[in-house]
Amino acid sequence: MPMADTEVDVLIVGGGPVGLTARALLERWGVPTLLVEKHRGLSPFPRSRLVNARSMEIYRQLGLAEGIGARAFAPEFGHIRFRDTLTGAEFASAPVAGVNAPIPESPVIGVVTSQDRLEPALLAAAGAPVRFGVELVGLAEGAQDVVATLVDHRRGAARTHVRARYVLAADGANSSVRRRMGIGTTGPGALGDFSAVVFDADLGRWCADRPAGVYFTAHGSFAPLYPEGGWAWFGPTPEDPADADWPALLARALGDGDGVRADVLRVQHWVMNALVAERLRRGRILLAGDAAHAVPVFGGMGMNAGLADVHNLCWKLAGVLQGWAGPGVLDSYEPERLPVAGRTLRRTVANTRRALDVQGRRREQCASGGPELRAEEVELPWSEGFFAQLGLVLGVGYRSGAVLGGAGPAPDADTGDTDDTDDRDDTDYVPTAEPGHRMPHLWLTRDRSTLDAFGTWFTLLTADPALWACQSAGSWPLRVERLTGEHAWHCGLTPHGALLVRPDGHIGARWHGRPPGASALHDALATITSAPRP
Structure with a gap:
């Protein structure tokens, strides 16, 4: 193994919300960490939008919930709405349980916010070192530690080596750590290419008295970015994105002829993945967040599942490192979190397929100029329990060696390949x-x-x-x-x-x-x- 330039208890790979939350949790336990992120800074894109009630409970424990909530949208934005275009007539709306209003099952309420607003709060929540522009390019695992080879792209691709007792990989759906470990994935895989267009426009005439965190339309989905302004439009990527007329595509989704002026600021492309890692641990290397389970954005579950991962894992790492837990406690991480990942994937894949199918059919109806449908006749892009998933948010139960007397065997991980949309276990929380x-x-x-x-x-x-x-x-x-x-x-x-x-x-x-x-x-x-x- 190469000689190390730095030693640390836990090396965190990935500087998104999951990695940053793990850093804050481990610092609270007094565990020294180093976080490396290959990008040169925090994400400038809104990306994840929903921080659910369970995640806010975690942030309440860290003393962050009040600050996060203060910069988020008001509870009345905890709704989804469906229209043909953003400026068109509204067919239906639905509340997001645990976000649109307080619930008796939790002392907190979830919030609608943007990832680029959440991440700075998480970065400021701990003092452990963070190195942006640093990419992990090698791992060598020994009996007592792991040596990671890092490349600092800000310093002319200089190489350094870090010796860590454990590596926590939160480096996204295309995790380089997962690939280097040879850990495969299950699930449908890529569900399509999508783009996010960030733009400025005055849409108060159509939205001020009908606030929502997401507006589904036949031509993609809209989301307000911040309470003080800004918008994003999410939709399938056109065949030739480099030459796409983004203002024209955006105008069609907004509603042609309504006189809306929209200024496109930036565009981001990504592949919507749907997969779960076959395992969450190999020796001293553990996967969390999208590295462990990349789920579609429909339903707002991906980031929140990752936050629950590290909340589950960090106390166990602290116990092992501080001597009051044996290494075997880490064996409970996979049987506790992998079934949840499968269940989350199943639900979000069902949400996504329904939303995309309904949006596509409605778009074809609009293009064909068919007979006008009454609002109650229009098929909705969500099921009854689409955003009422308190069973999945608060009702998760673990079965492992770290639980005494739990009833029943651990459930098998579900890959999300099924079309079963019975969501009672996901929606009902007792x-x-x-x-x-x-x-x-x-x-x-x-x-x-x-x-x-x-x-x-x-x-x-x-x-x-x-x-x-x-x-x-x-x-x-x-x-x-x-x-x-x-x-x-x-x-x-x-x-x-x-x-x-x-x-x-x-x-x-x-x-x-x-x-x-x-x-x-x-x-x-x-x-x-x-x-x-x-």
């Missing part, structure tokens, strides 16, 4: 305190949720702290939080029972009544963290 599930939100005080009790520690929730005080927590970080009797009952506990909640807010163990022995808590923590037994 709070549960079953092991493996996210701890339900309950108000401990007027403005403090059960979710606020979690951080860089395990949390024991019980209505009888004195009884559990005699339980040894060993060297694990642990805090005890009192539940009211009513809350304990809602969680399926007797007055003497307890829940052991992992740092990511998922329940690791549950005792309905008194501890079964003097070492019950110690044994549970040891099992969850794969710690070596004395």
Whole structure:
């Protein structure tokens, strides 16, 4: 292995929202990191638009939710609308659950914002070094560490070597780390070539009293970029994009003849991928975000799934690096997150196929000059549960060695190849305190949720702290939080029972009544963290 110029605990590859969030989470744990990003700066394009309620819960834990929400759109933009053109008549609208209004299942609300507005907030959230314009070109894994070869394109392609205990790859759908590891993918693959056109226009006449985060039209989709102005149009890339008349294409989608002046500012092309990695880990190298699962943009799930990845992973890395967890705890990452990736892909592929099919058919109807349809007769580009996926946002349950007593086997990863569009499991969320599930939100005080009790520690929730005080927590970080009797009952506990909640807010163990022995808590923590037994 080559000699290293720098040593660090975790090398993060990729400076998008997932990599930046991992950097902030690991810094909160006191884990030294280095983040490298091959591009010379943060993304100048809006790209991901929705930060859902679960992601905002993560940012609340990091102290970032208030600032992110302050620069985002107001809740009334948490709707989608469908028209033939942006300036045309509206056929239907639908709310985005957990974004358009507060929900009782969470202390926060999701927001509509733009990735180029989110990323600077995430960059400022931690002080660990970030090196832009630096590309990973080689990996050599040993028994105790990984040596990465980096090329700094800002310094004449100078090469350096970084020795890391672990590598967290969040370097996108075309992940160079995933390819270098020889990890294959499953799923439909490329669903088409798409373009985003960023433009300025005064569209208040058609949108001010009908706000939305997304306007579907027969000719692509529109999205307001920032509360103070700016727009983007998303649609299939024409056959010859270099010679495309973007102002004319945009004018057709806006509505010819309505006198809208639109100034095109920039255009970006990308391939809409739909894939899931066959595995999320090889040795000391772990995949997260689009590197692990690239899902279509329809439904707003891709970035949010990546944020949940690193929220799941970072406490485990911290435990291994700080000595209170064994390396085996990392074995739980793949069985916990890979099934979620498959489920997310299945749902977003179904969303995408429906939206594109309906938009295409409606575009053909408009071009043929067929009979005028009443609004209720127009087929909609979304299913009933298109943006009501709280089951998938808040209802994820894990089955792994880091969960004690979870019911049933781990589900198989779904590749998204199926056309099954039954989305009841994705839309319906019923709070549960079953092991493996996210701890339900309950108000401990007027403005403090059960979710606020979690951080860089395990949390024991019980209505009888004195009884559990005699339980040894060993060297694990642990805090005890009192539940009211009513809350304990809602969680399926007797007055003497307890829940052991992992740092990511998922329940690791549950005792309905008194501890079964003097070492019950110690044994549970040891099992969850794969710690070596004395």
